[in-house]
Amino acid sequence: MTRSTIELIATEQDQRIARYAAAAIALGVAEAAIPSPLPGIKPGLANIVTLVVLARHGWREAAWVTGLRVLAGSLLLGQFLAPGFFLSLAGALASLAALAACVRLPSRWFGPVSMSVIAAFAHVGGQLVLARLWLVPHDAVFLLSPLFATAALLFGVVNGLAAARFLEGDAAGEVRHPS
């Protein structure tokens, strides 16, 4: 067999992103097995990984991990290019945009919980806007917004606390990697 002339060199950063993305995908797939009273309301545990990456390595890597998670997660669940995929993409893009603004907040005052809650609301907002524009061309979708906002608040706080707990050891200067 001839050796490929194209050689892709995976940097340490690439490998780190892949490890985080794998963890996020695993959480996303596991979560899909949890029954939900309302389609679309789920804890979003994979976002814990996004928050941890955001705090440790910055927004760019968090965006990579989230993008890979949405893409690969939808492939694994057979949702790729289905409405659920676009809803999850819209939510991810909206929350990444919100996080891009949030990282400018002073970190002494605003921790992972703030990031998580703000991103959760942006996520729900992005999804509702896409649903209104595309899936349900009627304002009735907004009648669901109190329900979605309540879920965003609850799971935003829970995920943010989980991420904060994960990041507790980092203050000592030690950066851990998932293995």
Next chain:
Amino acid sequence: MTRAQAGAPRDAGKRTGLRAWLPLLRPGDWLTVGSAAAGVALLWLALGSSGPAQRAQIRAGGRLVAELPLTIRKTVEVAGPLGLTRIEVETGRARVASDPGPRQYCVRQGWLDRPNAIAICAPNEVSLTLAGTSVHDTVNY
């Protein structure tokens, strides 16, 4: 469940119970969570607690042509540029039963039962709106 005792060493692994999570919240986080909770409460007040729908208002070409209480079963036919739109009113709900429009959005919406719900048959210029218990309505004016 054991609670962390006052003055216990703040080791991550040793604190248990709900109290263990509180130090993870920074001052601004309380602000974020508080304003988010206030926003959620306002959303519920604004959208969640409107009373039952009371009347069905039917408009053709922007003009109110019929206003029916949602207490009597009735079928109304309204003429528009494309033909007749048939609207059915029942107790507590109303729908566009048939419409000559090409895309049938207003028909596919099915039964409307919430105040301010609206089905618009744009091609035939007919709309069906449900009104709740507001003080000001067309009768008052």
